[in-house]
Amino acid sequence: MPPRRFNGPQLMRARRAADVHRRELAAAVGSKSLQIVAGWETEKTFPPGEKLPVIARVVGVDIDVLFPREGPCDLADLRCDAGYAQYAAAEEIGISKYGLSRAERGERRLDDAWIGPLAKLYGVHADELLAAQRRSFGEAVPASPPAALPPLTQELRALVGERFPDGEPSPDTIAAGVNAVAGAEVVRGDQVEALLRGMPAARVFAGAQVARAVAVTGLAGYFGVSELRLDDRAESRVLDDLRYIASRYDVSLVARGGEGGVSPEMVAVLSDLLNRELADPSAP
Structure with missing residues (x-):
């Protein structure tokens, strides 16, 4: 399964917007050196997958906005999304790290007795864990029916299609255009991408109603439409x-x-x- 996509400059913008110092973010992931964060933001190095949840939490951005992933989870993805290193997950529920490692690599399935405790640790239903295990073994798992797209996503996709009939620009390009018209940074590229993917605006803007309203105003100004067209509330x-x-x-x-x-x-x-x-x- 695809890992979460990491974008160093997006992380830097989100961190600065949240007024979080590099030292503070480094401490949150258990490091005493702020250089580790500098390395991530310049993409010279990349954080382990299990560190992404705490990074997103510290900068106050939904993990699916900051580090999007296309496609469902396998066993390793579930573990990382729960914020556990492999050894830590095994230790937490008293199972073999070697056994967990082999299951994640698609070599040997989890013992039946491990399913319940591991699902609870990862915060998922046992059926989700079993489906993830099947993906780790390369099996085809039927996808869940797609959820209805939020009205804001539908309108935004329509506006992008109308304005760019020859090809959709990148979310970063759209965000830059919106911010240029607004005269300030009102939306980031990762937020535009999340909205276009169908994520509810409440998650994209972490429940911050003012940030949401400002972004909607900026998007409406960029596309030259009434704010009401993009106001799903x-x-x-x-x-x-x-x-x-x-x-x-x-x-x-x-x-x-x-x-x-x-x-x-x-x-x-x-x-x-x-x-x-x-x-x-x-x-x-």
């Missing part, structure tokens, strides 16, 4: 506003009696608000 905000209005005017939002739809009382309130807005000459 517009509907939920409208519903929140309707609930607030219903509470303020003490009316029911939903029609009673199982009829469904908006209640007549709410329709009357909205109609009154709209008429007042239209009658106001100073209204935009």
